[in-house]
Amino acid sequence: MAREGDPRAGRLIFDRYQAIVNRRVRRLLGPDTDLxxxxxxxxxxxxxxxESVKDSNNLAGWILGVTNHTIRRELRxxxxxxxxxxxxxxxxxLEDGTTPSPEAHERARRLYAVLDQLPQLERLALxxxxxxxxTTREIADACGYSESKAxxxxxxxxxxxxxxxxxDPVLAxxxxxxxxxxxx
Amino acid sequence: MEPIDQLMQEVVDxxxxxxxxxxxxxxxxxxDRMFQARLSGHGRLWLMVPAVTAAVAxxxxxxxREAPREATPVAxxxxxxxxxxxxxxxxxxxxxxxxxxxxxxxxxxxxxxxxTRADLARMQLHLEHGRxxxxxxxxxxxxWLVVAGPYTVEVTGTRFTVDWRPQARVMxxxxxEGSVRVRDGGSGDGSLLxxxxxxxxxxSTSTSTQPPSTTALSDGxxxxxxxxxxxxxxxxxxxxxxxxxxxxxHARALMAAEREGLASLINRLSADDLDQLAHSARLARAARxxxxxxxxxxxxxxxVARAKGTAxxxxxxxxxxxxxxxxxxxxxxxxxxxxxxxxxxxxxxARLMTIRRDLGDRTGAEAAARDYLQHxxxxxxxxxxxxxxxxx
Numbered sequence: 144m145a146r147e148g149d150p151r152a153g154r155l156i157f158d159r160y161q162a163i164v165n166r167r168v169r170r171l172l173g174p175d176t177d178l179x180x181x182x183x184x185x186x187x188x189x190x191x192x193x194e195s196v197k198d199s200n201n202l203a204g205w206i207l208g209v210t211n212h213t214i215r216r217e218l219r220x221x222x223x224x225x226x227x228x229x230x231x232x233x234x235x236x237l238e239d240g241t242t243p244s245p246e247a248h249e250r251a252r253r254l255y256a257v258l259d260q261l262p263q264l265e266r267l268a269l270x271x272x273x274x275x276x277x278t279t280r281e282i283a284d285a286c287g288y289s290e291s292k293a294x295x296x297x298x299x300x301x302x303x304x305x306x307x308x309x310x311d312p313v314l315a316x317x318x319x320x321x322x323x324x325x326x327x
Numbered sequence: 328m329e330p331i332d333q334l335m336q337e338v339v340d341x342x343x344x345x346x347x348x349x350x351x352x353x354x355x356x357x358x359d360r361m362f363q364a365r366l367s368g369h370g371r372l373w374l375m376v377p378a379v380t381a382a383v384a385x386x387x388x389x390x391x392r393e394a395p396r397e398a399t400p401v402a403x404x405x406x407x408x409x410x411x412x413x414x415x416x417x418x419x420x421x422x423x424x425x426x427x428x429x430x431x432x433x434x435x436x437x438x439x440x441x442x443t444r445a446d447l448a449r450m451q452l453h454l455e456h457g458r459x460x461x462x463x464x465x466x467x468x469x470x471w472l473v474v475a476g477p478y479t480v481e482v483t484g485t486r487f488t489v490d491w492r493p494q495a496r497v498m499x500x501x502x503x504e505g506s507v508r509v510r511d512g513g514s515g516d517g518s519l520l521x522x523x524x525x526x527x528x529x530x531s532t533s534t535s536t537q538p539p540s541t542t543a544l545s546d547g548x549x550x551x552x553x554x555x556x557x558x559x560x561x562x563x564x565x566x567x568x569x570x571x572x573x574x575x576x577h578a579r580a581l582m583a584a585e586r587e588g589l590a591s592l593i594n595r596l597s598a599d600d601l602d603q604l605a606h607s608a609r610l611a612r613a614a615r616x617x618x619x620x621x622x623x624x625x626x627x628x629x630x631v632a633r634a635k636g637t638a639x640x641x642x643x644x645x646x647x648x649x650x651x652x653x654x655x656x657x658x659x660x661x662x663x664x665x666x667x668x669x670x671x672x673x674x675x676x677a678r679l680m681t682i683r684r685d686l687g688d689r690t691g692a693e694a695a696a697r698d699y700l701q702h703x704x705x706x707x708x709x710x711x712x713x714x715x716x717x718x719x
Contacts, residue, residue, distance in 0.1 A: 153362020157355055165345040174342045179354055180610055186358045190365050219420060251338045273335045305331060321330035
């Protein structure tokens, strides 16, 4: 439809794929209000690249690839912006359907603040694995390097995350309570 | 499950999978507009793809060819404090730096620069080669200087690009907003450039830079400020602001609107277009045009549905762009007076509550929290509201 210039195609593509795009953008970057613009950029890139799609049966996979690329660019910008100015989120996403407790929201905010401190590709690899359950192969594709590099990056990212989380008093305390619960 | 994995799982559950229906509807409208815009220019745009790709590839190769062969001490900008002396290299992607005062430097791929001075009085960038775009927020006392070879570009509040080709020793400055002064070494007052003008210094070749976009430069200088030596005024032939906005290029859309004459547009645009212009301005983080477009929408189309949310959006502009919570609070109050049961009423009440809390107005915050709970006892910020009341 899109290739034939059907004006309904844009909305159809959005309605069919916005959930996977929103989910990936949101999980990897955190629930920030600026993400709407990023989601729009993903679909703009999708429309631009539709002509080049060879396997229309795997459109979802291709769109997720475009999403990963857009997120990677965003992380690159953020990694520089982070050096100068960190904008604290003011409120939970009030349009959410979820009603997190203030404590859960605070932990989410702190975890994303910790993730902001990881090098961009390590963060991408780690969040793809932990939040999206991606395979090493998928992570390697998203990060643009080999599987062996993906494995190394993941290991480094996990170690770095553990170190950074242990320095955050709220997260560290919460992890201790989880550990105590686990060990009885 | 390891505790840290459990924490990450909990965070995923907390943030949910997608935004609420209001935001999805807004995304859908924006994406729909982008798609329609692409269809309307379908044939022409697809024809341009190979040409633009080739032009970008050539530009990247050209810039790459200029890279100094000697080992340059380049620090990769990933982590750590960024201080004077640090090098900035954009390899395959643009490199952007956002400063606390919202000024922004963006290095084009293949460019190399060094921040040679960074303090309250002066920011100085030394462009080794390539192209950088600088947008300086006006109103601060800090002086910004870009040094390229023997040339210095001085700026106090503007947006412009500098392109420096060290082998040819050619520097090109193109001003989009405001004005800059360009000096050759320490000589004299230099040349004043204003918005829309381009200055090329150093060689008399006719090679002209062509930004990798839909813009084109033409010769000729028609303004009194146009410097007399080796200069050319640029008159951008661009897409209209609506088209750019529909493509999601909000900063460029705003620039296009400013070239068309913002004041005139704001007085004659339809309600839909004003809404779009305000949206683009907000995303481009330009408070004044966003505010003026929204106020025009309120004034000229009070009965139109789109005008009903303008007070809320004006509150967001005040809060997020002007960082003026008191003004933001008065707009959220206005919204609630006008639309006490509007679709954004819950968000307005929640923001009012947190603004008052953050301003240290404990009585006001408690009153706002009670008002929130009265209207939205099961609302998404109900827990925050209850905590505010309990701690008062």
